[in-house]
Amino acid sequence: xxxxxxxxxxxxxxxxxxxxxxxxxxxxxxxxxxxxxxxxxxxxxxxxxxxxxxxxxxxxxxxxxxxxxxxxxxxxxxxxxxxxxxxxxxxxxxxxxxxxxxxxxxxxxxxxxxxxxxxxxxxxxxxxxxxxxxxxxxxxxxxxxxxxxxxxxxxxxxxxxxxxxxxxxxxxxxxxxxxxxxxxxxxxxxxxxxxxxxxxxxxxxxxxxxxxxxxxxxxxxxxxxxxxxxxxxxxxxxxxxxxxxxxxxxxxxxxxxxxxxxxxxxxxxxxxxxxxxxxxxxxxxxxxx
Amino acid sequence: xxxxxxxxxxxxxxxxxxxxxxxxxxxxxxxxxxxxxxxxxxxxxxxxxxxxxxxxxxxxxxxxxxxxxxxxxxxxxxxxxxxxxxxxxxxxxxxxxxxxxxxxxxxxxxxxxxxxxxxxxxxxxxxxxxxxxxxxxxxxxxxxxxxxxxxxxxxxxxxxxxxxxxxxxxxxxxxxxxxxxxxxxxxxxxxxxxxxxxxxxxxxxxxxxxxxxxxxxxxxxxxxxxxxxxxxxxxxxxxxxxxxxxxxxxxxxxxxxxxxxxxxxxxxxxxxxxxxxxxxxxxxxxxxxxxxxxx
Numbered sequence: 209x210x211x212x213x214x215x216x217x218x219x220x221x222x223x224x225x226x227x228x229x230x231x232x233x234x235x236x237x238x239x240x241x242x243x244x245x246x247x248x249x250x251x252x253x254x255x256x257x258x259x260x261x262x263x264x265x266x267x268x269x270x271x272x273x274x275x276x277x278x279x280x281x282x283x284x285x286x287x288x289x290x291x292x293x294x295x296x297x298x299x300x301x302x303x304x305x306x307x308x309x310x311x312x313x314x315x316x317x318x319x320x321x322x323x324x325x326x327x328x329x330x331x332x333x334x335x336x337x338x339x340x341x342x343x344x345x346x347x348x349x350x351x352x353x354x355x356x357x358x359x360x361x362x363x364x365x366x367x368x369x370x371x372x373x374x375x376x377x378x379x380x381x382x383x384x385x386x387x388x389x390x391x392x393x394x395x396x397x398x399x400x401x402x403x404x405x406x407x408x409x410x411x412x413x414x415x416x417x418x419x420x421x422x423x424x425x426x427x428x429x430x431x432x433x434x435x436x437x438x439x440x441x442x443x444x445x446x447x448x449x450x451x452x453x454x455x456x457x458x459x460x461x462x463x464x465x466x467x468x469x470x471x472x473x474x475x476x477x478x479x480x481x482x483x484x485x486x487x488x489x490x491x492x493x494x495x496x497x
Numbered sequence: 498x499x500x501x502x503x504x505x506x507x508x509x510x511x512x513x514x515x516x517x518x519x520x521x522x523x524x525x526x527x528x529x530x531x532x533x534x535x536x537x538x539x540x541x542x543x544x545x546x547x548x549x550x551x552x553x554x555x556x557x558x559x560x561x562x563x564x565x566x567x568x569x570x571x572x573x574x575x576x577x578x579x580x581x582x583x584x585x586x587x588x589x590x591x592x593x594x595x596x597x598x599x600x601x602x603x604x605x606x607x608x609x610x611x612x613x614x615x616x617x618x619x620x621x622x623x624x625x626x627x628x629x630x631x632x633x634x635x636x637x638x639x640x641x642x643x644x645x646x647x648x649x650x651x652x653x654x655x656x657x658x659x660x661x662x663x664x665x666x667x668x669x670x671x672x673x674x675x676x677x678x679x680x681x682x683x684x685x686x687x688x689x690x691x692x693x694x695x696x697x698x699x700x701x702x703x704x705x706x707x708x709x710x711x712x713x714x715x716x717x718x719x720x721x722x723x724x725x726x727x728x729x730x731x732x733x734x735x736x737x738x739x740x741x742x743x744x745x746x747x748x749x750x751x752x753x754x755x756x757x758x759x760x761x762x763x764x765x766x767x768x769x770x771x772x773x774x775x776x777x778x779x780x781x782x783x784x785x786x787x788x789x790x791x792x
Contacts, residue, residue, distance in 0.1 A: 239593055286776045294775055296534045296596065297726055304723040305768035312761040422719065426600050433597060465616055469608040476604030483598050484584070497591045
């Protein structure tokens with residue numbers, strides 16, 4: 209039973225992550241290779257602030273969101289102006305540098321040793337001890353994130369973003385602020401990813417840099433592509449499928465390390481196959497292009 | 498701070514810079530024609546290193562094993578272009594989709610290598626540590642010296658080839674205007690094959706040289722790839738020679754920065770350098786200025 213709950217909670221955490229990336233990838237057509245770093249912003253802010261400074265969980269979460277928003281703002285400022293590939297390059301740099309900071313800023317992050325013993329949070333007197341509590345919390349967050357994303361990604365801004373993707377010059381000619389729209393999508397997406405990271409840190413009670421490598425960024429991208437863009441349910445389904453599917457590999461009985469590699473191969477193959485055979489993903493409204 | 502210490506850092510910078518320059522030049526060459534961010538460039542690097550390791554484990558002499566490693570990387574790039582990227586291009590897939598596919602390929606290749614060879618570090622050359630040759634107080638091992646020379650010879654050959662062969666002319670034609678080149682009867686497919694072969698080969702040379710110098714793990718390609726990309730940004734993403742220059746500059750600057758900051762911050766510093774370039778000179782030192790997005 210706990211095992212099933214665990215899978216469900218992971219699906220929710222990754223669901224929020226995938227939804228937040230869909231806002232960037234699906235609406236603006238920009239691809240970020242650094243989503244694991246903004247995710248880490250949330251996880252590490254919560255870990256460092258609650259462990260070292262005894263700050264409450266909600267404050268840690270807010271700090272993580274602010275940090276993720278600031279970092280993505282910086283990346284957008286330098287890379288969104290000229291060419292879409294500059295954004296890929298800058299976020300890739302962010303990913304490698306971000307992971308290296310987690311690994312090397314030992315005074316704050318404890319480097320490769322990771323940070324154990326992150327306390328379970330308490331929200332308005334409700335202490336989340338059991339997995340069931342976390343299940344409620346994580347699906348509550350999924351709901352909240354869905355509302356935010358519905359407002360941002362599927363309202364006027366979302367329509368404008370889709371129009372920009374079709375014809376950027378035209379949107380500019382009718383007086384729309386193209387840069388600001390993309391920036392908003394990116395910042396909101398990053399802040400939501402930080403929320404997800406914060407929940408993850410409190411749920412796992414342990415964070416270390418190996419969770420936030422480029423492979424994690426790739427996994428989140430695969431989830432979005434797998435589920436499909438243009439619908440909120442798409443990335444949620446993609447996350448659920450990619451969390452649940454490799455669990456089957458557990459029964460093959462490979463050693464842990466090799467099973468990890470096999471899981472990655474599965475993600476990579478699925479990504480290529482979906483792009484080749486079903487470019488709109490499982491339930492996406494339109495294909496990535 | 499002695500002269501020999503600075504000389505040593507400079508020498509280390511040239512060794513590291515050689516690898517960055519090779520990876521960056523290959524990346525820029527492929528980018529100039531295919532116009533997408535070839536993420537599995539990091540994997541061809543690793544393929545080269547591991548192929549050389551396997552050949553040496555089978556008892557092949559070092560020169561032959563190295564050549565084999567480079568060939569494996571080149572063939573790997575060739576196959577990717579022929580059987581994957583080409584079919585995506587046939588569906589007129591965008592640069593974004595090609596990047597996503599390339600990310601998938603990277604994941605598959607890296608983890609397949611990990612499953613076959615294991616995740617632990619393998620060392621290729623098992624020799625006792627020797628003091629190395631001394632040049633103005635800087636010590637380089639034989640392997641490092643060879644790496645610097647091999648890189649220079651490679652670039653010399655590349656330069657000669659780009660001046661003398663017709664293929665180079667075709668590559669430049671496609672790079673400067675793919676539609677016009679197609680209208681003149683130049684086959685994008687064939688030029689792409691050549692470019693992926695040479696570009697991945699360059700990455701493979703870097704992979705083999707790294708494998709000979711230090712231990713290799715399945716993720717070994719990621720860091721030099723990142724540095725190659727930074728080198729390409731510094732030199733101008735479409736300019737092969739700019740990327741070579743950028744690679745050497747980056748390698749030397751990184752190692753000299755050790756005089757001021759702890760070595761563990763070098764990746765972060767490289768990232769900051771890249772951010773500065775994107776902000777102030779997005780087309781790099783030698784890149785031609787481009788007008789926003791092409792429609």
